[in-house]
Amino acid sequence: MQKSGAGYLHPQQRALLQQLSRSALWRTELPTWLLIIAVYGGWFGTLLGWQSLGRLPATLLLTGFTAWYMSLQHELIHGHPTRWPRVNQLFGTLPLAVWFPFGLYRDSHLAHHRNHTLTEPDDDPESYYLSAARWAQLSPWQQQLIHLRNTFFGRLLLGPLLDIGGIFRAMWQAIRHGDRAAIGMWLLHGTLLTLLWWWMAQRGFPPLWYLLAVSYPALALTKVRSFYEHRAADDPLARSVNNEAALPWRILFLNLNYHSVHHDLPGVPWYGLRRLYLHDRERYYQRNHGFRVAGYRVWLRQFWARPVGVNAHPGRSEEARHDSFAGITDV
Numbered sequence: 484m485q486k487s488g489a490g491y492l493h494p495q496q497r498a499l500l501q502q503l504s505r506s507a508l509w510r511t512e513l514p515t516w517l518l519i520i521a522v523y524g525g526w527f528g529t530l531l532g533w534q535s536l537g538r539l540p541a542t543l544l545l546t547g548f549t550a551w552y553m554s555l556q557h558e559l560i561h562g563h564p565t566r567w568p569r570v571n572q573l574f575g576t577l578p579l580a581v582w583f584p585f586g587l588y589r590d591s592h593l594a595h596h597r598n599h600t601l602t603e604p605d606d607d608p609e610s611y612y613l614s615a616a617r618w619a620q621l622s623p624w625q626q627q628l629i630h631l632r633n634t635f636f637g638r639l640l641l642g643p644l645l646d647i648g649g650i651f652r653a654m655w656q657a658i659r660h661g662d663r664a665a666i667g668m669w670l671l672h673g674t675l676l677t678l679l680w681w682w683m684a685q686r687g688f689p690p691l692w693y694l695l696a697v698s699y700p701a702l703a704l705t706k707v708r709s710f711y712e713h714r715a716a717d718d719p720l721a722r723s724v725n726n727e728a729a730l731p732w733r734i735l736f737l738n739l740n741y742h743s744v745h746h747d748l749p750g751v752p753w754y755g756l757r758r759l760y761l762h763d764r765e766r767y768y769q770r771n772h773g774f775r776v777a778g779y780r781v782w783l784r785q786f787w788a789r790p791v792g793v794n795a796h797p798g799r800s801e802e803a804r805h806d807s808f809a810g811i812t813d814v
Contacts (some may be wrong), residue, residue: 488659490598490720490747492766496759500748503755512564514754518737519564519574522552526579533688541688542696547735549701554737554753563752577675581698583650584672587665596749598719601610604796611793612715618795626794633790635783638710643702708736710782711791714774720747721772725760728778733757740779743771 491497503509526548533541556575565571575585591608600606604614613621613629621629631637632645657665680690709724716722726740737753739745741760744767751759760767768775776782782791 489750492747492763492770496762496763497807499762500751500759502754507753509755512752515558515564515752518555518558518753522555526552530683530686530688533686539693542692545693545697546704549579549697551735553701553705554735554739556580556588557592557739558737558753559585560592561671561749566681576671578672578679580701581676581694582647582702584668586668587653591774598722601719601722602713602715602796610713612796613794615795615798616805621756629794630790631805633786633793634788635710635786637790638706639703642706643699646702652790658761707732707779708739711776711786711793712742712791714793715797716772716774718772720770721774722746723771723774725767725771725775726779727776732779743767743774 489497491500498807508514528546529536529541529544529548533545536544559575560570562568563571572585572589578584578597581599595601595607595609602610602612604610604612604617611633618626628641630639654665654669656662657669679691683690683693712724712726713722720743723743723746725743728736728740733740738756739753741756744756744760747770748759
């Protein structure tokens with residue numbers, strides 16, 4: 484279990500985690516191995532039998548398995564199911580999700596886990612916020628587009644499109660600046676994607692249909708989880724939500740709805756997050772300043788037409804900035 488960057492609630496929680504990490508379940512990572520089998524078996528099994536299932540049922544199943552695969556990729560990034568990153572990477576490199584190379588996602592996501600800069604647009608590559616200067620540069624129609632993206636349905640419909648645009652801009656920048664590492668990741672990704680689409684075509688499943696009717700909706704599903712996952716706040720501990728989601732969402736997102744717990748303890752495997760949260764539910768409520776919600780239906784009800792206030796980042800107070808720098812110095 485990854486220990487770096489761990490933020491325990493209290494010594495008893497640390498002792499509990501040490502006890503759990505010695506158990507046979509956690510040492511073998513059996514749930515994650517079974518997850519890998521379920522995701523790959525379900526995805527390939529659906530593709531192999533899609534003509535018997537029918538196009539619509541197969542499309543729905545593939546969308547679910549592809550979104551689940553993206554959750555699995557996140558788990559692989561955080562050091563599961565083995566202690567060897569290159570081995571874990573092998574399970575996440577196949578481009579079932581289409582849009583981005585695993586290596587670039589890994590690098591971006593690990594940068595996102597620098598909690599002292601979480602949500603800050605110049606430092607957090609996964610932030611939905613824009614800097615105040617960048618926001619002021621946008622034309623009125625661009626600001627309206629961001630507001631539309633920040634509604635619940637706008638995030639599902641427009642969020643993936645804007646992400647894809649950003650991915651291709653990053654690819655162009657890598658080529659332009661001769662970033663060999665990024666170019667290598669894109670070449671590997673493109674080669675594997677070509678082979679995967681060739682195999683799909685051999686099975687009679689149209690790659691273009693997969694692109695538009697499977698991979699885009701799968702990416703949209705992940706936007707449910709990340710809709711209001713982080714907020715700008717002076718205290719880094721108050722920036723990540725704990726969403727008490729229903730069981731189907733918890734399975735699809737591998738308990739990442741308990742996002743404050745995950746950011747405090749990024750090395751805890753997915754099957755441990757809910758247990759830790761329920762063990763110290765009220766302490767987490769205090770720790771992240773009440774940033775808790777009773778399921779994704781709350782966001783849907785509140786923000787189906789009204790945008791959540793994630794546009795221009797408000798910055799941090801001088802006191803919070805000083806505390807952050809002091810914390811960095813002490814590391």
